Amino acid sequence: MMLRKILVNAVLFVALSGGVGFATAHYAIESGPRFVVRHSGPWKQWTMLGRPDADPYARAHMVRRGMLPVAATAETSYFADSDSAGGWLNTACEYRLVVANFKGAWWSIAVYTRKGLLVANAAERYAFNSDTAMLEADGRAVVTLARDARPGNWLPIGGGGQLVAVLTVQSTPEQEKVATALPEIERLGCR
């Protein structure tokens, strides 16, 4: 009886400590705890990413992904791996983003695989920025993420698997307003 008790507790001790330690560390490094990452709709911003005084989570995130980030004092990168309804961004679906209200600040939007690599496509089109995007009459830029060609600002997402959309906005004196003007990611449909 005693042996069985020791065995049960030893197995559970190892499983629980290992499970809790590794699972929470993986989540914190990949997605970021709430006190490190600022959320705005589907967009996430690692506020300390790239800074020499970054917190350990931001530093581990940067190293794990092999990034060379620009500190948020000069420009901000917003990451989205889900649409506004909460579904994962996926190459099987089509999405629409309406970029507006950045008060003349330079911006760029691109789509990557979850490892940060560009999505291969025959058109070799990987991003739009405030200079290259076609604007509507009211100054908004409507960007469509889709596998097949679409009119306007079409970003091809063919390939397969989950995606990460990254919106980079150069800092302006009205930076807080930019955070509230981040575009919704509307899912138009899936195959």
Place this chain on the structure above:
Amino acid sequence: MTATLDRIDGLADAEAAAAGTASGKPRKTRTSIATWRLIDWRVMLGALLLGGLIHIGIVMSLPLRQGNSTLQRLRTELPVNRAVILPAVSAVKQLVPFLVPDAAYAICRYDVSVDSLRISTALLDQGWMLTLHTASGDNYYVMPGQAKRTDVTFVIMPGVAALDVGPVPRRFGTSGEVQIPSPTAEGVVMVRAPYKGIAFRGQTEAALAQTVCAPVKR
């Protein structure tokens, strides 16, 4: 709680034994205990505490154990103390993950352990960006382009770690040049020049090609 459960189990065993005797069948006495009742809550609490320590250990040690893979790759692919214009970023050729793709890049991998390094470039427009990174990838200095052309010249030399990002770490040498202390002997200078469209591609790359990264004696 445990005592109550023991009593309930005891009553159940007694009832079952009585039923077995009444039917004339021999009944094996129950000796097993439910597994969950063997669990010691103090052990589980200890496991949670150890889990927390494992979490902290993984997060803190990752940058030390792994290092920035991109900088390790740049070390093998780029010459030292010389500006290189990267080929257009594409799905086939992408040196740095999550790099803004609609831009041309000049990168200078530096080592200021022997000589200092003079950087000279021009930031022509909004979206242009000059960044200095340490050997681990930290961005210790940044200069964004403005709507009007900005010519930039400075010298990178070894120095104490700067904890703030921006114009703070600047200082001036005896000859009047701007000096920026690098927290690490090795690092990377990156200049980003966003494309304004296909028609402007050559013009953007030609302007970026003016970037100079050259060692200077200390």
